[in-house]
Amino acid sequence: MKLTKFNVVILIGFLAILGVVIMQVFLLNQAYSFEKKEVESKIHYALLDVVERIYVDNNTELIVNNQIKKVAHNYYVVNVNDVFENNILEFYLKKEFNKVNLGLDFEYAIYDCGSNNMVYGNYIAANGQANKKCEDCFTGNQDLTYYFAVRFPTLNQNYFNSLKQYWLYTLVLFFVLIIYVYSVLLMLKQKRYTVLQNDFINNMTHEFKTPLASILIASNYANSQQEIKDSPKLSKYIAIIIAQSQKLNEHIEQILSLAKTDSHNIELNKTKVDLNNIFRLIKENISLKYPKEISCLLLFPKNYYVMADEFHFYNILYNIVDNAIKYTPENPEVTIMVNENQKYIDLSITDNGAGVPEKDLPFIFDKFYRVERKDSKEIEGFGIGLAYVKKICELHNWKIKADSTLSGLTILIQIPKTDIYE
Template identity: 50%
Template sequence: MKLNKLNSIIILGIIAIVGILVAQLLWTKEAFTIEEKKFSQKTHIALLEVAKKLYQGTNHDLPTENPIKKISNDYYVVNIDNDFEPEILEFYLKSEFKKMNLTTDFEYAMYNCQSDEMVYGNYISLSDKSKGKQSIYFPKHKNLVYYFAIRFPNETTYLFSSLRFWFVLSMVLILILLIYVYSIFTLLQQKKYSELQRDFINNMTHEFKTPLSSILIASNYLIKQEPIKKDKKLYTYAEIIINQSNKLNQHIEKILTIAKSDYSPLELNTENIAIVPIIENAIENIKLKYPEITTTIKTDSSDYTIIADSFHFNNLVYNLLDNAAKYCDTKPEIVIRLSKENQVLKLEFIDNGIGISNKNLSFIFDKFYRIPSEKSNEVNGFGLGLYYVKKICNLHHWKINATNNPEKGITLTILIPNK
C-alpha cells in the first residue's frame, strides 16, 4: 500500500513538472512568434517613413499602394519609383531604425538600371560586434526600377536575445526536472537498500542468534558436569567456548542495535541522572573484561546531574572505556575528567593508547570505520562503538570531538549544555 502511494506521488510529480515544462516551451514559442511580428511591424513602419522622406522635395507623390514587400523573414524590398542617393538612404535608414529601437545589424543594396542588377550598398553594424563589408546575395526583383532592399542577417539571434528570460526560465525548469528525476532514482535506490538491510537483520537474527543460544545452553550444561570439572584441560576448553560465545553474542547485539536504530530512530527516555554513579558503574563492568585497567575520576563535584537516557548514557561511557582499553599496547590507564565551563559540562576521557594519526582522526565516528594499523588487526570489532557514541550524543544534542594527546593516546571530549 505504501509503495503504491509512493509510486503515485512520484508519477504525479513527474507529470506536473513535465506539464509545466511543456507549457513553458509553448509559451516561449508563442512569445517568439509575437516578437517576430513586432519586429516585422516596426520594420514596416521604419521603411515606410524612409520612403516618405525620399519622396520629399521631388515632383512625385508617394504611391497609394504599399511600397514595402516582405520577401522573407529577414529580407524586405521598398519601391521608391524615384532616383535617390545611397548616402541619403543610409542616413534615413539609421535614423528611422533608431527611432523604432531596431538595434540589430542590417545591410542594404540598390537596383542599378544601367547594369540591371542589385548593387551592394553597405553593412551597418549597430552592435559593434561584426563590422566590415559582408558578401550576402541580394536577389533582383521583377517589375521594379527604383527600389532598394534591406536584409537583417542577425534577426533570429536578435529575437532570441530579446527572449533571454524565457529561455533561462525554461532551462531552470529542465534542470529542476532532472534534479527531481535523479532524487527519485536515489530515493528508490535507498529504499531498496533499506529493505535489503531489514531483510538481512531479520535473517541474521534467526541464523546467528538461534545456533548461538544452543551453543551457550549446551556449553553451560557441559561445564557443570563432574568429568569436565575434574579434567582441567576440558574445563578450560569449555570456558573458552562460553567466553567466546558471549563475546560473539555481544557483537551481534551491537550490530542489531545499530542497524535497528538506522531503520527506526532510537527513542530516548530522558530523566535527571547523576553522572558520577553511572561512570563508576561502567568502570566496574569494564574491569570484569579488563582486570588490569586503571581508571581515575577527576571532578570538582560529585553532584553533577544531566538530562539524559540513563541506559544509553551508561552504554556510551562503557563503549568509550572499552575502546580506550582495546587500543592500548601497555597497561590501560584512563582519566575521566568532569568540569564546568560557561554553562557547559565538559566530560573528557583521556587514555594512554596507541593514538590516531591526524588524517584519520576525523573518520573515527564513521560507521564500520576501523583505523588501519597492526593493533586494529589484532583486536576484534566492527567499527561500531564510536559510531554508536556519536549517535547517542547527536540524539541528546551534545557535541563530541577527539584530539591527540601531546605525549600518548587521545582525548574524547563530550560537551553537555547545562539545562
Template identity: 45%
Template sequence: MKINKLNSIILLGLIAIISILVAQLLWTKEAFTLEQKKLSQKTHIALLEVAKKLYEGTNHELPAQNPVRKIANDYYIVNIDNEFEPDILEFYLKTEFKKMNITTDFEYAMYNCQSDEMIYGNYISLSDKGRAKQSVHFPKHKNLVYYFAIRFPNETSYLFSSMRFWFILSIAIILILLIYVYSIFTLLQQKKYSELQRDFINNMTHEFKTPLSSILIASKYLSEQNPIKEDKKLHTYTNIIINQSHKLNNHIEKILNIAKSDYAPLELKKETVFIVPVIEETIENIQLKYPEASIKIESISDEFQIETDVFHFSNLVYNLLDNAIKYCNEKPEITIGITTENSTLKLTFIDNGIGISRKNISFIFDKFYRAQNEKSNEVNGFGLGLYYVKEICNLHNWKIKVENNLTNGITITLSIPYKK
C-alpha cells in the first residue's frame, strides 16, 4: 500500500470518528436541554396542582393568570393570593411531586407579610442520599402578598444522573477515538521501523557484495596458481575460502530477495509442470552439497502436474531439504511423499532430524526466527529459509503444516489444489 493511500485512509478514519464524537456531544447537549425542559414542565404542572389544592375549600377562586413563575432553572415562585398553612403546603408539594415522578430534593420558603420577609420552610429529601444542613437565602418579590418559593438545589446532578446512558456512550466513543489514534501512531511507528530495517539490510548486503566478489575472484585466481596446487594445505585453505565465500554470497542473496519481497510482492511466472522431475533435479543439486544424505521419492505416479513457478518451487523444495539435513544428528534420511486426496495434492517431507518443540512449532515460519535447540550453534543461517517457504506457499494459495513424528524428526505437508 502506498504511503499516500495509507495517509488518506488514516485521515478519513480520523475525520469520521471525530465527526461521530462531535455529533454525539451535540446530541448529549440537546438531550440535556430536553431533560431540563421536561423537568421544568413537570414542575410547572405539579406546582399548578398545588396552587389549585390550596384554593380548595376557600371562598377565593384561582386567578386566571398563571400563578407559577419560573425565576431560574432551579427556582420557582407560586402566587397563591390567599392564606395557607405551611404543613398543608409541604404535604401537597410531596404528593404532587411524587405523582409527577420528580425525585430530586427540594426546599421551600413562604412570604410572611407581617414581618415582610421570606420564612424558610423545610428541606425535603426525595432521593436516597441525605442532605447536609445549609442556610439558603430566598429573595423577596414585589407586588406579591401570599406566595411561596421552591428551589431544587441538586437539579444539575439530577439531570446528569438521568442521562447516564448518553454519558456512557460519549465516554465509549472518546475511548474508541483514543484507541484509534494510539493504533495509528503505533502502525506508523512500526512502518517507520520496518522501512529503516529494510533500508539497513539492503545497504548492508550491497556493501558486502562488492568485497565478497573481489574475494571470490582473487581466491579462484589464487587456487589456479601452481604453488597453491602443489601445496596440499594451501590448496585446502583456498578451497575453504572459496566455499565459505559462496555460502556467504548465498546468504546475502537470500536476504536481498526477502527484503525485496517485503517492499514489492514477488511475481510468479506460473506454468504447468510435472512435479516429480522438478523434485528429482532439486535432489540432485542438494546432494552435491550433502552427498551423505539419503533422499527418496514415494509417489504412486510420475504424471502428477501442478501449476507453479518452477524457480520458486525448486527453491522451496531445496530449503525444506536443506533444513531437514542440517537439523539431524545422524545420517539424514528424507522421504518425499506425493499423494492425492479428493482435489488436493499432498506433498510431504518426512525426516529423521531432531524435531521441534511444541511451543516453537507455531513460530518457525516467522522472519528471522531460529528455534533454540542443540543444533542452533552449529547451523549457520538467518532464519529466512522457512519464512521464504511460507511466502511462496501464500503466493500460490497453498497450505503448509508442520507436525512432529512419533519417533523423531518432523513432517512438513504441502496441500496443493490439484485437477486430474
C-alpha cells in the first residue's frame, strides 16, 4: 500500500488507540492481581485468628505450623489439631471475616473422625440470602486429624464486582477501537469509490469531447454552406444542433472542472482581477447567450481589484449569474452589490426568480443535488455548477452562502479584505 499522509495518520491513530487498550489491559491485570492478593491475605489471617481463638478456648498451646492450606483458588483447609465445636467455629468464622471486611459468602465443613467423612456445616451469605449449597465440594485429607475446610463460592464474582470500573473502561476502549477500525474501513472504501468515480467521469467526459468537437466542426462548416443558408428549415436544424452541442460541451467542461477540484489537481494562478471588468464581460456573454431581455444592475461604491485566479473567478461568477437568469422565467433582473465591513467585502448576487425552498437551501452547494422547479416537472442540469462554485471559493479561502428571499435567491460571497485592492 502506498504510504501517504492519510495512511500515516490512520496508522498512528490505530497504534495510539491499540497502545491505550494494551495499557488498560495491563492495568486491569495488575488490579486483578492486587485484589486477589489482598483477598487471599484477608482470608489467611482471618482463618489463622480463628485457630488461635480455638486454642485459647481450649487453654492449649498453639504448636502447629502452617495451619492454613490453600487447596484451590476458593477452597482452604485449616489444620487445628485440637477439638472444637461446630457452633463455636461458625461464630469465630463470622466474627473474623467481618473484622477484616471480607464480605464474601462462605460455607464450611468439619472432618468427623468417627465416620471419616467431611460433615457439612452451613452456608453463610454476606447479603443474608443463601445460594445453593455444595455439600459434595468438600473432600477429606488423609494427613490431618482435626481440621475443617472453608469454601468461598462467590469469590470470582467478587473479583469481577471489585474491578467493574476497570472492566468498563476496558470495554469502552475496545468499543472505541472497533468503531475506529470500522470508520477507517468505511473511509478507505469511500475513498476507492471516489477515485473510481473521478476516473469514470474523466474518461467519460474526454471520450465525449472528441465526437462532440467533430459534431461542432461539421455543424459550423455545414452552416456556412450556401445551400444551408438558402434553406430556412435546414438552417434552423443546424442551429439547433450547434446550440445543443455547445450546451453539452458546457456541461462536460463543468464536470471536468469539478472532477479536477475534487482530485486536488487544480492550481490557482492568483492575479489582481478587476471586479467591474469581469462583470461587464459576464454581462456581454450572457446577453449573447439569452435572447430575452435581461436587466443586470451593478452597484459598486468604488472600483475593486480581487486577488484571485481570473479563469476560475470568472467561471464561478458566470455560473451564479447564469443560474439566476436560467431559473427566472420572465424579465430576469440580476442585482450585483458590494458591501464592506471590517474584515470582509460581501459580494452578493440577487435575482428576482422563484427562489429555493427552505428544505433545499442547505444542500444547493452539494454535488449532484438538484432542486425541483415549480414551473416545470423536469429537473434541469447535473447539480454540479454550484458545487464547483463552492469548491473554488474554498480554494480561495472565501466563504459562500445562499439565502432565499421573497424576491428571489441571493448568493453571498465573503472575500477577506486581505484579498482586496482598490
